[in-house]
C-alpha cells in the first residue's frame with residue numbers, strides 16, 4: 001500500500017515517469033492488437049525477426065540524424081522482402097530464411113554501433129530500452145503512430161481477417177495478399193520503433209505475442225481476443241512500470257515478466273482450455289470409462 | 297460461346313518439380329466436373345492455376361472468354377479442409393459472411409441483404425442452428441457444409457471444391473452432392489476435386505483424369521477404363537464382379 005501511494009505521488013511529481021507510463025500503455029495497446037494477427041497468422045518468429053532487423057536502420061538514422069522511424073521501417077521491410085525472396089526462390093524453408101536474414105541484419109546493426117563508439121548511441125539502451133529517456137515528444141509520436149495503426153486495422157478489418165483466416169480465398173477474390181503481408185511487416189517495424197525506449201528491440205516480441213496468446217486461451221471470438229489482448233498489454237505496462245520503479249529494475253523486462261505471469265495464470269486457470277480444466281476432463285473421462293467398463 | 301473454361305498448354309512447376317504438364321481442355325458450362333487423380337497428381341495445382349492463384353510457367357487460361365483477373369467475383373472456392381485452421385477464433389456465421397466480402401465496398405459493414413443471404417445459405421446447407429458456434433466445434437461434415445455455404449453466399453457462377461468429401465460422414469456427403477446438383481440446375485458450373493474413384497461415376501457429368509498430365513477427359517464410361525486407370529493408379533486397382541475398384545489412398 002505504502003509503495004503504491006509512493007508510486008502515485010512520484011507519478012504526479014516526475015514528468016519522466018508520466019511519459020514512461022503513457023508510452024508503455026500505448027505500446028501495450030498497440031502490441032496487443034497487432035499481436036493477435038501475428039499469432040493467428042503463425043508469424044511469431046517473423047515478429048521476432050523484424051523487431052531485431054530494425055537495429056541497423058535505427059543505428060544509421062542516429063548517425064546521420066534522420067528519423068528513427070524511417071531508418072527502422074527501411075531495414076525492417078528490406079529484411080522482410082529478403083526473407084520472402086529467399087524462401088520463394090530456393091528450397092530453403094521459411095523459418096531458415098528468417099533465421100539467416102534477421103541475424104544478418106542484427107549483426108550489421110551491432111557492427112555499425114560498435115564501430116561508431118563515441119557518437120553517443122548506447123547499444124544497451126536500444127536493445128533493452130531506456131525508460132528514463134522517454135521525452136514528451138516521444139510520447140506524442142508514439143501516440144500518433146498508434147492512432148494511425150489502430151485506424152488502419154479498424155478500416156481494413158475485413159481484409160485482415162480474411163487474409164489471415166483463408167489466404168487462398170483472399171487471393172481468389174482479388175485481395176493483394178502480398179501487399180497486406182508487407183504492410184503488416186512495415187507495421188511491425190513501426191511498432192518496434194515506438195517500443196524502443198520502453199521495452200527495447202530484444203523483448204518487444206514478448207509484448208506482441210504474450211498478451212495475444214493469453215487472450216487466445218480465453219476466448220474464441222476475434223474482437224474479444226483483440227480487446228482482451230490490449231487489456232493484458234495495458235495491465236502489464238502499468239504493473240511493470242510500477243514494479244520497476246519500486247524495485248529499481250529494468251522497465252522493459254519488468255513489463256514482459258508481468259505479461260508472462262498473466263499468461264501462466266490463464267494457462268493454468270483458463271475455463272475453456274486451461275490445464276486444470278484439461279486435467280479435470282481427463283479425470284472425468286477416466287471415471288466414465290471405468291464406470292462403463294464396470295457396467296459392461 | 298458455350299465454353300466456360302478454356303485451358304491451353306498450361307504447365308505449372310514448383311522449384312523445378314512439374315506439378316502440371318502441358319494441360320489443355322475446354323469445358324461447357326452448367327455441368328459437374330470431377331477432377332480425379334491420386335495424391336500429388338496436381339489436382340489442387342490445376343485448380344489454383346485456373347483460379348489465378350499461382351503463376352503458370354506456360355499456357356493460356358480463359359474463363360468465360362476473359363482472363364481470370366477480370367472475372368474473380370464470379371468464382372467461388374471451397375478449400376481443402378486440411379488447409380484451414382479450425383482453432384481460429386471465428387464463428388460459423390462469420391465464415392459464411394466472408395462470401396459476401398467481394399460484394400461489399402472495402403470499408404463497409406454487412407447490410408441487411410448480406411445478412412439475409414448468409415442466413416439463407418446457412419439454412420440451405422442445414423447448419424443454421426450452429427451459426428454462433430466456433431468453427432472447430434462442428435463435425436467434419438458440418439465444417440465442409442459451412443464452406444459450401446460461404447461459396448453459396450458469394451453467388452458465384454463457377455465453384456471449385458477441393459476434396460469436399462475427404463474425411464466426412466456419408467450423410468453429409470449426400471447432402472453436399474444434393475446441393476451441388478441443385479446448383480447445377482440453377483445453371484452453375486461446378487468443379488470437384490476428388491481422389492476416390494469408386495463413386496465418381498454417379499457424381500460427375502465430365503471427368504478430368506489427371507496424373508500431372510491430362511490422361512483423359514470425357515464422360516465416365518470413356519474415362520474410367522482399365523487402360524487409363526492403370527496409367528494413373530498402377531497397382532491400386534482391381535476388378536471385382538466386373539466393377540473397377542480402386543483402393544483408397
Ligand SMILES: Nc1ncnc2c1ncn2[C@@H]1O[C@H](COP(=O)(O)OP(=O)(O)O)[C@@H](O)[C@H]1O
Nearest residue numbers: 310313315333334335336337338339340341342
Ligand atoms: N506449395 C508447393 N511447393 C512445392 N511443391 C508443391 C506445392 N504444392 C504442391 N506441391 C507439389 O506438387 C505436386 C502436386 O501437388 P497437388 O497439386 O497438391 O496435388 P493433389 O492436389 O493432386 O494431391 C506434388 O508433388 C506436391 O508435393
Ligand SMILES: [Mg+2]
Nearest residue numbers: 339340376458
Ligand atoms: Mg490436393
